[in-house]
Amino acid sequence: MVDFLSPVNGMEKLNDFNYNNWSTRMQYYLLGQDLWDIVGGNNTTPPTNDSDLRKWNVKSGKALYVLVVIVDDELLQHIKSAKTPKEAWDNLATLFARTNDAKLQCLENELLSISQQSMTVSQYFSKVKSICEEISKLDPQNAISETRMRRIIIHGLRPEYNGIVTATRGWANEPTLTELENILANQEALDKQIPKVSIKEDESAIFSNKRGFKGQNRNIVGARDGKPWKNHGDWRRQPDKKGY
Structure with a gap:
């Protein structure tokens, strides 16, 4: 035995x-x-x-x-x-x-309503793949193909990725699911860097404006009748023609 x-x-x-x-x-x-x-x-x-x-x-x-x-x-x-x-x-x-029928129905309902929302590209792709794989295990005769999985993923992407998806459709060979994920993930990483660059540029502009403002103040303080003194460092000791 x-x-x-x-x-x-x-x-x-x-x-x-x-x-x-x-x-x-x-x-x-x-x-x-x-x-x-x-x-x-x-x-x-x-x-x-x-x-x-x-x-x-x-x-x-x-x-x-x-x-x-x-x-x-x-x-x-x-x-x-x-x-x-x-x-x-x-x-x-x-x-x-x-x-399995009850579980399968729940998974299919979840798949029909899934969208990226706050998930990253990687998290979203993993979520959809996981649900599709589970459905395929429960119903092998109707396993979800990569083509259908791709359609489901694209349908639920956030709007900012629509342009990239549209561009890939014009390629001679459309990217595979893995390639599409990499393309969108790269764009996601780039989008995260752009706000940081803008903030730095804004800070530089503010700093430059402050320096310019201080220079203007110095000209105003050391001026008479709109004309700055040649000796800005000692303007208070320079009397005008009236003795002031």
Whole structure:
């Protein structure tokens, strides 16, 4: 029995989030152990003659044991009363079909309403990719392609990136999703630098104006009749013609 279960020991148990991957691994494991035929193949019904029935019962016991061992405790209630491996397998498939449908609907609703808002370009791309990958796992037959993912991302971008997206559409070869992310991320980094440059320029202008204003004050203080004294440093000692 140890040799029989050794490949299963390193396998992740079925939980609320991994049914698709788990069921794929289990199917290949059961095929390798010549047990899939009584779980989901052509030999799921117990035979009528005693000789074949004994063999079938041995295989059925092994398959049921594997399913019990490789399922989390919280899920045992869904298969503990099953009489055959097929019944246990179908119970799990039905359970997660309902669960996946509900989760899938939530993910699709989130994807339809997603937009960049305050997220950075990198965060936004990662968010959309994560949701699309999760949907593809739950519904492999309708996996989201990169083309559709690209459309979803572009639709939710902030308006300041519309010009860049429009420009890329005129290229001979449109950028891949990764290339588009890099282009937008570079623009985002550039946009963050521009305000800093403007602030520095404004500070320089203010400083220059202050210096000019001080110079004007000196001219005004040291002047008579709109004409500055030649000796600005000693203007108060320079009397005019009237003796003032």
